[in-house]
Amino acid sequence: MTVASQVKETLASLKGIQGTLGIYSIKSQDEETKNLFNGALSTVEDIVKDMEKRLQTLEFEEPQYRGN
Numbered sequence: 816m817t818v819a820s821q822v823k824e825t826l827a828s829l830k831g832i833q834g835t836l837g838i839y840s841i842k843s844q845d846e847e848t849k850n851l852f853n854g855a856l857s858t859v860e861d862i863v864k865d866m867e868k869r870l871q872t873l874e875f876e877e878p879q880y881r882g883n
Contacts, residue, residue: 818873819870819873819874819877822866822869822870822873823870825866826863826866826867826870829859829862829863829866830863832859833856833859833860833863836852836855836856836859837856839852840852840853840856
């Protein structure tokens with residue numbers, strides 16, 4: 816498995832986590848729990864942005880990974 820595919824796989828997993836945290840946040844009735852999920856969601860969103868930048872850099876530096 817190439818580095819690019821590992822990054823893409825990790826990115827897909829993180830986006831799944833993002834969706835799950837969003838659902839938990841919406842469904843939470845307790846305000847403290849809702850805030851906890853929103854904080855975690857914010858952290859995951861930052862990580863996703865960093866991973867997307869890393870993937871772009873990887874694809875730019877290694878064109879053979881583009882679109883795979």
